Amino acid sequence: MTKKQGRQAAIRELVSAHEVGSQEELRQLLVERGVDVTQATLSRDIRDLGLARVSAEDGVRYVIPGSREDDEDKPLLASLLPQLFSRIDGVGELIVLHTVRSGAQPIAEAIDQEEFPEVLGTIAGDDTILIVTRSTEARQALTRLLLELAGEA
Numbered sequence: 001m002t003k004k005q006g007r008q009a010a011i012r013e014l015v016s017a018h019e020v021g022s023q024e025e026l027r028q029l030l031v032e033r034g035v036d037v038t039q040a041t042l043s044r045d046i047r048d049l050g051l052a053r054v055s056a057e058d059g060v061r062y063v064i065p066g067s068r069e070d071d072e073d074k075p076l077l078a079s080l081l082p083q084l085f086s087r088i089d090g091v092g093e094l095i096v097l098h099t100v101r102s103g104a105q106p107i108a109e110a111i112d113q114e115e116f117p118e119v120l121g122t123i124a125g126d127d128t129i130l131i132v133t134r135s136t137e138a139r140q141a142l143t144r145l146l147l148e149l150a151g152e153a
Contacts, residue, residue: 006035011026011030014033015051015062015063020061023039023043024039026046030042051063052080063083076113077113077149078149080103081146081150082149083100084100085097085100085151085152086100093132093133093136093138094130094139095139096128096130096131098129099128101126104126104127108124111131116142118133118134118141119133119134119138119142120132120134
């Protein structure tokens with residue numbers, strides 16, 4: 001196992017076992033395990049692992065998408081959307097999906113992995129995703145599906 005693989009395995013374990021709310025908190029937990037890491041390296045690891053920051057009852061915390069026990073049999077999008085969804089709107093062939101802060105990238109990636117025939121592509125910012133669909137009808141059908149997956153329909 002490479003140093004990077006070992007560090008990322010430690011990060012997965014820590015995020016699964018603790019409610020980690022910040023990169024500094026995660027860095028301190030790694031230091032306690034004897035893993036000294038720079039903020040830049042930690043940021044890259046968080047991105048590589050696809051960690052998402054979600055709102056919890058006592059603040060925000062990092063989660064590993066699809067890692068919740070009740071989500072094991074669900075596709076990634078069905079696991080993430082209920083946790084990260086905020087609202088959705090659209091016009092013509094365009095959908096604008098809003099998420100909690102830092103939720104757009106994992107949701108857009110999950111949408112891309114689904115390979116919906118209605119979707120031409122996605123562009124994600126921090127908390128907003130632009131989804132380009134093939135037609136107005138495709139937008140309407142996909143909006144209904146996304147609302148259903150998010151538990152909003």
